[in-house]
Amino acid sequence: MSVDRPSSPDAPLLELRGIHKHFGAARALAGVHFSLRRGEIHALCGENGAGKSTLMKIIDGIHQPSAGDIVLEGEKVVIDGPAHAMRLGIGLVHQEIALCGDATVAENIFMHEVAGGAGAWMDYAALNERASRVLAKLGQDLAPHRRVDELPICQQQLVEIAKALTLDCKVLILDEPTAALTELESAALFRVLHDLKAQGIGIIYISHRMAEIFTHCDRATVLRDGRDALCAPIADVSPDVLVRAMVGRDLGNYFPPKAAPGADAVPLLEVLDIGDGECVHGISFSLRQGEVLGIAGLMGAGRTELAEMVCGLRRTRRGSVRLNGRPLTIGQYGDALRHGIAYLSEDRKAAGVFLEMSVAQNISAMASERVSSRWGLLRRSAERSLGEQLSEQLGIKSAGTSCEVASLSGGNQQKVAIAKLLATNPAVMLMDEPTRGVDVGAKSEIHHLLRELAHQGVGVVVISSELPEIIGLCDRALVIREGLVAGEVPAHEMSEEGLLRLASGLVAKELMNV
Structure with a gap:
C-alpha cells in the first residue's frame, strides 16, 4: 500500500507511526512516533534500554514491528532485512562493531561489493585506493590492506563509519559513532556529516554526549521506557530539559565534588x-x-x-x-x-564481560575465594549474594542476577564489568x-x-x-x-x-x- 508523496520540501523523508515492538512478554516499544527530514541531523536520545537501538533495528529491517507503519518518502514500506534497507537507501552504523575480522580494511569498507560475488575478479589495488580516499575524509591514513582484527577498537569504529559512507544513502543512522573516538577524530566525522546534510541526506544520530547534540543536531527526540517522551528543535530546549526527559528526574550535580588528597x-x-x-x-x-x-x-x-x-x-x-x-x-x-591492581578494558564485549554467563557469575569471576568453600567448592548462595550486593550498589537493571549478561543493555553490561572489578576489593x-x-x-x-x-x-x-x-x-x-x-x-x-x-x-x- 502506498500514499501520495507529499510535495512540500519540509515533508518528512522518513516517518515512524505508532511503532510497537514486543519480544515475547517484554515490551520494548509502545507506540513510538518519529520523523526525519531531508538535510537534517536528528538526535535520538534516551537511557540505555529506552528502545533506541530497537527502533533503529526496525528501520534497518533487523526487527519487524509488532504494530505500526514505516513511511519512506511518502510511501508505506515493509523492510524485510538489512539488504532490503540498503536498497531503499538506509544505512546503519551499529554501536557494537560488526566487521569481518579476518578481512582487510578495504574489504570491510566495500563488503557490499566483495560479498556480491565480485571478489574473485576484484582489482584490489583500486579497492585499496578507494578505501584510502574514504578514510582520508575521516582524517585517517589506515593501511587499507591490514586485517581488521589487528586494529584497536577505536580504529575498527572508524572502519565501520567509513563503510557506511560508501553507501548511496538517503537515510544514515549512526548509533554512538564517537564512543570510541577522540575529539579530533570526532571533529573530522562531523565535518563529513555536515557535508552529507548539505546534500539533503537525513541523519539519525544516537548519542549520550550532550555537547555533540547541542553543537551539531537540528532536532532531538527522547525515548523513555519505550515511548517518545519529547521531540523538539535543539534551539528550543536546554541540556537540563533533555536530561530530565530522558531520566524522568533531575540529576542534580552531574559530576561529584572533587576532594583530592594534598600534593604532599x-x-x-x-x-x-x-x-x-x-x-x-x-x-x-x-x-x-x-x-x-x-x-x-x-x-x-x-x-x-x-x-x-x-x-x-x-x-x-x-x-x-x-x-x-x-x-x-x-x-x-x-x-x-x-x-x-584491577583493569577495566575499553572493549566491553571482548574483554569486559562473559555474555553467555549470568550477572552473578560475571561479578564473582575474578573473586572465586569470596564465593568458595575452604575446600574450593563453589557456594551458589555466596555467588548470588555477592551479585545482588554489587548489583544494588551500581544500580544494575536486570531481571535478576541469574539472567544472562547478553540480555542486558550496553550500559548495564558496563556496570557488570565494573562490579566484576569491585568484587576483587582493589x-x-x-x-x-x-x-x-x-x-x-x-x-x-x-x-x-x-x-x-x-x-x-x-x-x-x-x-x-x-x-x-x-x-x-x-x-x-x-x-x-x-x-x-x-x-x-x-x-x-x-x-x-x-x-x-x-x-x-x-x-x-x-x-x-x-
Missing part, C-alpha cells in the same frame, strides 16, 4: 620510566591514595598500552611499578590482581573508557561511584576520550602524546582547548580550525 600525600602507585619499545617510550607518573587521575590523549597515543603494561597484560621492556613503595613483579594479569583501579556507550544517568552514577571509591582510599585512573569527563571528574590529568607524557595538568587549570593542545601538539590558532 604519599603515592599509592608509582610507575617509573615504563615502556614497551613500540607504543610507549618511557612514561612515569604517580597516583595518590584517594585520587582520581585522568589520562587523556589521541587515538594511538599509548594510553591503553600504558595501562596494559602496568597490570601485566602487555610486555614491558623497561621501567618498574611500585605499590605503597614496594617494587612489584607483574608478569601477568593474575599477579596484578593479587597485588590489588587498591588501584585502571578504568579504560569506563562510561563508553553508557547513558547520561548511568554515567553520572558511575562518576559518583568512582569518587566514592576514591573517598574510601582507592586510587582511580580514568582513561577517557571525553575531555568533559576528564575535566569534570579528575583531580589531575596526564596527557599522553606519541608514547610520551606531553604534560600534567591540575584540576583548576584544565580546559578542553588546553588538553587538546597538549594531546595534538597544535597551537591555539590551529585548534580553532579543528
Whole structure:
C-alpha cells in the first residue's frame, strides 16, 4: 500500500507511526512516533534500554514491528532485512562493531561489493585506493590492506563509519559513532556529516554526549521506557530539559565534588620510566591514595598500552611499578590482581564481560575465594549474594542476577564489568573508557561511584576520550602524546582547548580550525 508523496520540501523523508515492538512478554516499544527530514541531523536520545537501538533495528529491517507503519518518502514500506534497507537507501552504523575480522580494511569498507560475488575478479589495488580516499575524509591514513582484527577498537569504529559512507544513502543512522573516538577524530566525522546534510541526506544520530547534540543536531527526540517522551528543535530546549526527559528526574550535580588528597600525600602507585619499545617510550607518573587521575590523549597515543603494561597484560621492556613503595613483579594479569591492581578494558564485549554467563557469575569471576568453600567448592548462595550486593550498589537493571549478561543493555553490561572489578576489593583501579556507550544517568552514577571509591582510599585512573569527563571528574590529568607524557595538568587549570593542545601538539590558532 502506498500514499501520495507529499510535495512540500519540509515533508518528512522518513516517518515512524505508532511503532510497537514486543519480544515475547517484554515490551520494548509502545507506540513510538518519529520523523526525519531531508538535510537534517536528528538526535535520538534516551537511557540505555529506552528502545533506541530497537527502533533503529526496525528501520534497518533487523526487527519487524509488532504494530505500526514505516513511511519512506511518502510511501508505506515493509523492510524485510538489512539488504532490503540498503536498497531503499538506509544505512546503519551499529554501536557494537560488526566487521569481518579476518578481512582487510578495504574489504570491510566495500563488503557490499566483495560479498556480491565480485571478489574473485576484484582489482584490489583500486579497492585499496578507494578505501584510502574514504578514510582520508575521516582524517585517517589506515593501511587499507591490514586485517581488521589487528586494529584497536577505536580504529575498527572508524572502519565501520567509513563503510557506511560508501553507501548511496538517503537515510544514515549512526548509533554512538564517537564512543570510541577522540575529539579530533570526532571533529573530522562531523565535518563529513555536515557535508552529507548539505546534500539533503537525513541523519539519525544516537548519542549520550550532550555537547555533540547541542553543537551539531537540528532536532532531538527522547525515548523513555519505550515511548517518545519529547521531540523538539535543539534551539528550543536546554541540556537540563533533555536530561530530565530522558531520566524522568533531575540529576542534580552531574559530576561529584572533587576532594583530592594534598600534593604532599604519599603515592599509592608509582610507575617509573615504563615502556614497551613500540607504543610507549618511557612514561612515569604517580597516583595518590584517594585520587582520581585522568589520562587523556589521541587515538594511538599509548594510553591503553600504558595501562596494559602496568597490570601485566602487555610486555614491558623497561621501567618498574611500585605499590605503597614496594617494587612489584607483574608478569601477568593474575599477579596484578593479587597485588590489588584491577583493569577495566575499553572493549566491553571482548574483554569486559562473559555474555553467555549470568550477572552473578560475571561479578564473582575474578573473586572465586569470596564465593568458595575452604575446600574450593563453589557456594551458589555466596555467588548470588555477592551479585545482588554489587548489583544494588551500581544500580544494575536486570531481571535478576541469574539472567544472562547478553540480555542486558550496553550500559548495564558496563556496570557488570565494573562490579566484576569491585568484587576483587582493589587498591588501584585502571578504568579504560569506563562510561563508553553508557547513558547520561548511568554515567553520572558511575562518576559518583568512582569518587566514592576514591573517598574510601582507592586510587582511580580514568582513561577517557571525553575531555568533559576528564575535566569534570579528575583531580589531575596526564596527557599522553606519541608514547610520551606531553604534560600534567591540575584540576583548576584544565580546559578542553588546553588538553587538546597538549594531546595534538597544535597551537591555539590551529585548534580553532579543528
